[in-house]
Amino acid sequence: MSAADLSTDYLGLSLRSPLVASSSPLTGDLEGLRRLEDAGAGAVVLPSLFEEQIEAESLEVDRMLETGAETFAEAPSYFPEFEDYQTGPDRYLELVTRAKQALEIPVIASLNGTTPGGWVEHARLIEEAGADALELNLYLVAADPALDATTLEQRDRELVAQVRAAVSIPLAIKLSPYFTALGHFARGLVEEGVNGLVLFNRFYQPDIDLERLTVTPELTLSRPEELRLPLRWIAILREHVDVSLAATSGVHRPQDALKALLAGANVAMMASALLRQGPGHLRTVALAMAAWMQEHEYESVRQLCGSMSHRAVPDPLAFERAQYWRTLQAYTGHFQV
Ligand SMILES: Cc1cc2nc3c(=O)[nH]c(=O)nc-3n(C[C@H](O)[C@H](O)[C@H](O)COP(=O)(O)O)c2cc1C
Numbered sequence: 001m002s003a004a005d006l007s008t009d010y011l012g013l014s015l016r017s018p019l020v021a022s023s024s025p026l027t028g029d030l031e032g033l034r035r036l037e038d039a040g041a042g043a044v045v046l047p048s049l050f051e052e053q054i055e056a057e058s059l060e061v062d063r064m065l066e067t068g069a070e071t072f073a074e075a076p077s078y079f080p081e082f083e084d085y086q087t088g089p090d091r092y093l094e095l096v097t098r099a100k101q102a103l104e105i106p107v108i109a110s111l112n113g114t115t116p117g118g119w120v121e122h123a124r125l126i127e128e129a130g131a132d133a134l135e136l137n138l139y140l141v142a143a144d145p146a147l148d149a150t151t152l153e154q155r156d157r158e159l160v161a162q163v164r165a166a167v168s169i170p171l172a173i174k175l176s177p178y179f180t181a182l183g184h185f186a187r188g189l190v191e192e193g194v195n196g197l198v199l200f201n202r203f204y205q206p207d208i209d210l211e212r213l214t215v216t217p218e219l220t221l222s223r224p225e226e227l228r229l230p231l232r233w234i235a236i237l238r239e240h241v242d243v244s245l246a247a248t249s250g251v252h253r254p255q256d257a258l259k260a261l262l263a264g265a266n267v268a269m270m271a272s273a274l275l276r277q278g279p280g281h282l283r284t285v286a287l288a289m290a291a292w293m294q295e296h297e298y299e300s301v302r303q304l305c306g307s308m309s310h311r312a313v314p315d316p317l318a319f320e321r322a323q324y325w326r327t328l329q330a331y332t333g334h335f336q337v
Contacts, residue, residue: 004293005300006286008042010244010266011133011170011195013106015042018261018301019282022198022248022269023047023110023135026279028095030102036274039282042267043106046095048137051113053088054122089122096129106132108172114140116159123166133170136163139201142178149180157188164193172196172246176203177229186241196244197237198269199230221272226250231263235319238264238309254288264306 008018021044026032028047036044092109099107109131111123126134138156142149164171171193177200179185186197207218227250234245247260248269257268273281298304310316 004290004298005302006042006290008266008301008305010043010246011108011172012244013043013132013170015106015267016040017042017282017286018265018267019257019286020045020108020246020267020269021274021279021282022246022271023137024271024275026271026274030098032279033099033103033107035279036282037103037105039279040286041105041279041282043108043132044099044103045108045110045135045269046092046099046131048110048112048135049089049092049122049126051111051115051117051119054119055117057089089125093125093129096126096131100130100132108133108135110135110137110174111163112137112139113159114138115155116162120159120162120166123163127167127169131169133172133195134163134167135172135174135198136160137174137201139174139176139203141203153179153185153188156185157192160189160192160194170195172198172244174198174201174248176201177233178203182233183236183240186237190241190243194243196246196266197241198246198248199233199237200249202226202249221276222250222252224250224252224256227256227259230265231259232319234260234265235263235308235310235313238306239311254285254292257285258289258292258304261301261304262306262308264309266305 006017008015010020017040019040019042021027021036021041023045024047026036027044033044096107096109107130109126111126111134113119113136123134138159140152142152160173173189173194173196175182175186175197189197202222204217204219207216208214209216227247230247230249234247237245244266245264246267246269247263247265248271251257251260251268251270252273260268270282293299293304306312310319
């Protein structure tokens with residue numbers, strides 16, 4: 001049997017490998033991006049440009065313009081200087097353009113926001129800068145007791161619709177696992193015209209420093225066990241939505257990526273593993289995946305994709321509630337005191 005074909009389709013793009021480098025500091029500069037491409041990444045997702053960064057910049061420009069207008073009668077002559085002003089969002093667009101020039105593989109840009117507004121205009125600028133696709137990260141801690149799930153989901157849908165209307169490049173939505181009825185919400189996003197779902201965003205949990213008595217925003221890298229959550233939902237959603245699916249959270253080893261694809265993901269994304277082991281880890285993972293596929297007589301990733309999804313396995317309930325009871329029955333460990 002010839003070598004396994006690792007190519008896959010994601011968001012309508014043809015990728016040479018299902019291993020994608022997800023947003024992280026590694027994808028934030030050209031050197032990291034080139035190393036990821038050299039190590040075999042199928043695509044790269046740039047770090048997110050945040051709604052807050054865009055809004056802060058526009059407030060700052062407004063403030064400078066107002067100060068100028070009060071001080072000098074001929075203030076409009078200042079405008080060209082402001083246009084050249086190097087800001088976070090401008091630098092981001094520059095990164096998109098330079099990444100596109102430097103790389104052969106698709107470059108996916110990322111926006112992170114929660115409320116519809118003027119900042120969404122940046123989706124269009126990102127498209128103009130040359131991104132092959134856009135990932136929108138809906139990162140929200142639903143902390144306001146006055147807002148119910150329907151209201152929050154409706155807001156998310158409106159935001160997605162706004163971004164969808166702003167761009168014609170493929171659009172993926174990066175979701176958190178904390179939706180009350182994820183299947184229903186995912187279907188709603190597909191109705192808004194998105195091309196893919198990225199499951200799941202990792203929430204960075206604050207911690208408490210017992211000595212200083214301060215709240216510390218702790219950022220810990222993931223562990224492979226964390227793949228279980230996206231694995232279940234990818235297996236379930238694969239049968240219900242006809243869009244690309246990406247697994248993110250806990251993809252560290254070849255077996256993690258293979259499981260994600262078997263469940264129904266088109267790509268397996270990696271951040272923590274690459275930050276820990278370096279971009280070269282992609283090569284090791286791809287080689288071991290290809291060897292496993294050959295041994296198990298899979299010719300291609302396309303053949304593998306979804307072959308163990310919710311409906312494809314003999315016991316679909318294994319992905320649902322029934323498994324909980326069975327798992328408790330089967331537990332043989334000892335309680336630790
Ligand atoms: C240091 C760091 C920075 C990250 N920055 C972003 C970001 O800007 N936008 C985003 O959508 N995800 C970001 N992520 C999340 C990752 O893209 C990924 O979804 C998450 O870490 C889970 O995948 P992993 O288990 O492979 O790390 C970041 C993760 C890390 C560790």
